[in-house]
Amino acid sequence: MAEKILLVDDDSNILDGYRRSLSREFQMETACGGQEALKLTAQNGPYAVVISDMRMPGMDGLELLRAVKTRSPDTVRVMLTGNADMDTAINAINEGSIFRFLNKPCTKEVMAKTLTAALMQYRMVTAEKQLLEQTLSGSIQVLTEVLSLVNPAAFSRAERARRYIHHVVTSMKLGNPWQYEVAAMMSQLGCVTLPSETINAIYSGETLSANEQAQYDAHPQVAYDLLSKIPRLEAIAWMVKHQNQQLPEEESGDSQPADIRQGAEILRLTLAYERLIHKGSSRTEAVHALSRKNKDFSPEFFQALVTLDPNAEDGEVRKRRIEDLAPGMIVQQEVCTPDGLLLVSKGQEVTSALLVKLKNFHARRAITGEVIVSMPATALAFVKGAS
Numbered sequence: 001m002a003e004k005i006l007l008v009d010d011d012s013n014i015l016d017g018y019r020r021s022l023s024r025e026f027q028m029e030t031a032c033g034g035q036e037a038l039k040l041t042a043q044n045g046p047y048a049v050v051i052s053d054m055r056m057p058g059m060d061g062l063e064l065l066r067a068v069k070t071r072s073p074d075t076v077r078v079m080l081t082g083n084a085d086m087d088t089a090i091n092a093i094n095e096g097s098i099f100r101f102l103n104k105p106c107t108k109e110v111m112a113k114t115l116t117a118a119l120m121q122y123r124m125v126t127a128e129k130q131l132l133e134q135t136l137s138g139s140i141q142v143l144t145e146v147l148s149l150v151n152p153a154a155f156s157r158a159e160r161a162r163r164y165i166h167h168v169v170t171s172m173k174l175g176n177p178w179q180y181e182v183a184a185m186m187s188q189l190g191c192v193t194l195p196s197e198t199i200n201a202i203y204s205g206e207t208l209s210a211n212e213q214a215q216y217d218a219h220p221q222v223a224y225d226l227l228s229k230i231p232r233l234e235a236i237a238w239m240v241k242h243q244n245q246q247l248p249e250e251e252s253g254d255s256q257p258a259d260i261r262q263g264a265e266i267l268r269l270t271l272a273y274e275r276l277i278h279k280g281s282s283r284t285e286a287v288h289a290l291s292r293k294n295k296d297f298s299p300e301f302f303q304a305l306v307t308l309d310p311n312a313e314d315g316e317v318r319k320r321r322i323e324d325l326a327p328g329m330i331v332q333q334e335v336c337t338p339d340g341l342l343l344v345s346k347g348q349e350v351t352s353a354l355l356v357k358l359k360n361f362h363a364r365r366a367i368t369g370e371v372i373v374s375m376p377a378t379a380l381a382f383v384k385g386a387s
Helices: 012-022 034-044 061-071 083-094 108-150 152-172 177-186 189-193 196-203 210-217 219-227 234-241 258-278 283-293 299-306 352-363 377-386
Strands: 004-009 027-032 049-053 076-081 100-103 316-321 342-344 370-375
Touching (some): 004 012, 004 034, 004 108, 034 061, 076 108, 152 177, 152 342, 177 234, 210 219, 234 258, 283 299, 342 352
Parallel strands (some): 004 027, 004 049, 076 100
């Protein structure tokens, strides 16, 4: 689909002229003034490029483009200005808010070249961002899957939190949703330093000794120390480090952006929600308990948890042979060896690597050949497609 361009001016004749001369080359929409432009960005955005006149009543072009940057950081912003606004335009470029400025009146040829350059800039930025997100998410997914084979209880919890957070950030329409999911996936990374007995005691609800509790309380810091060494994961590492801390109100000069602080709070509350569910609370009870204790946090977050569809995760429960398992199924009963070694934790998602692990242990007759799993819609579709 072609990238959309929004042209903003308070003169409808100028807008009509650009629309007639450029609509064949570019997918263009127009807005008469800043307020109308903001409405269109909310309804039809994000736009690849927004071009705005500087001098407009009510909201000038610089205010508009700053608002566009806040709502859609990847949008390329161009300003139309007269000579009297030159200082403003130069300052805007120096601040990094504006890609380019054009003097009025602007010919069709100059406008077309500018739009082409702006679209190339947008494609470059979004392609780099997409590559970063896919590479990091893919790498972290592999790491998580390997670690889940080593420490099933801890990382099945992380996977459940990731599924919850995926629903939450989608419902809240948060930007950069991948970083919140990666933070959830990596939230239990520090647990690899804990003895298996401690992990099993934690997820069984047993009381820990003072020494065990101190070791467990340190796992977010351990994860932070590991993740902060990876370029571009500094923000995620910070979220993971603060997963058990209720953050104080943001103060001026705070070193962390608001979205990162919000991400840490979302991670903290989602993990708390997962703990309540694991202890037997209903979804509604868990949400109400958390909302009462965190009245100042976004109501949209709790509303997203309320609308979490249990059928999307639980699905139809069946007992299936190991050879008939499919990726996406959710294990509904712990799988252990006769000597008590935990192989798969309840709530863990079936993956290709997990299937190999189960088949290998079954071949050695260390486990039975059947596993109780739930069948989410995605897994059911996979099974039907394979049959």
